[in-house]
Amino acid sequence: MSVNLDVVALDDPVGESLRGRHAHLARGVGRAATYLPDVSTFASVSADPGPADWDDLVRLLGRGEFADMFNCPATPPSHWEPVFVLEGRQMIWPEDALPGHAGEETDAGVVELGADSGPEMLDLISRTKPGPFWSRTHELGTYLGIRDEGGLVAMAGERLRPPGWTEISAVCTAPEARGRGHAARLVGALVTRITARGERPFLHVAEANTGAIALYERLGFVTRRPVTFRGFRTP
Known part of the structure; x- marks a missing residue:
């Protein structure tokens, strides 16, 4: 049995899933991605997002909408309104x-x-x-x-x-x-x-x-x- 032991994939599990085995359940704009409606609210941007990537996520989700970043390694710009923070x-x-x-x-x-x-x-x-x-x-x-x-x-x-x-x-x-x-x-x-x-x-x-x-x-x-x-x- 062959097992992939690369734990780096766990640093951004949402993004890795959306770009990989869950691509058929994903929708995206540029380097921003999220799941199809009613599948999951989790969203992702690139590992090193710039302003354009966050703008793409806004275009993808819509203005004033919930962005569930789960444990995304990057955090949005300061003018994005926090909704919740939970330690885990x-x-x-x-x-x-x-x-x-x-x-x-x-x-x-x-x-x-x-x-x-x-x-x-x-x-x-x-x-x-x-x-x-x-x-x-x-x-x-x-x-x-x-x-x-x-x-x-x-x-x-x-x-x-x-x-x-x-x-x-x-x-x-x-x-x-x-x-x-x-x-x-x-x-x-x-x-x-x-x-x-x-x-x-x-x-x-x-x-x-x-x-x-x-x-x-x-x-x-x-x-x-x-x-x-x-x-x-x-x-």
Whole structure:
């Protein structure tokens, strides 16, 4: 199994995804790019943007619109209105742990979620609020779930896809189903799938979410670096 170990791609995972494996879900102007509507709000500019690149992003998004820069290494000009700032961390699956199953021994009860599961995925997201998720976000990769008495009670899936890597995201469990190990089982199943195709898993988590950080560390993930998530309003 060949694994791309270039961690530099993780410095700008949105841009690397939009220019690569998610190009079919992207729209762009010049060196500015973002996802199609209802897929994701994440946007990117070049690694060394000049005024023209930020102007291109304004043309792409529109004036007075939300620019979700995620953990873009560059920050917009000072006259762009800040919308939010959130401290977090980027965590990766260790190279020496490949291949792996994140310590879980079974995928019992884990099912793959297709487009027909969209409404119940959105319902679970609305009740648990793990992060941004829209009606077409499931097109970014594979999403897995666990059902109880026919209802979706937990899910997790693949989001950003920089070269050699796949991000695990939207990890969430309904309040009434917590404490049963669903999140660990789903993350473990995704780790197995990702490593089996010669890639390494990574993820992002808010620094304040200490419970999630503890879970990911227990499963085997390690912190690569701190990140700052930012959103702005275009001028």
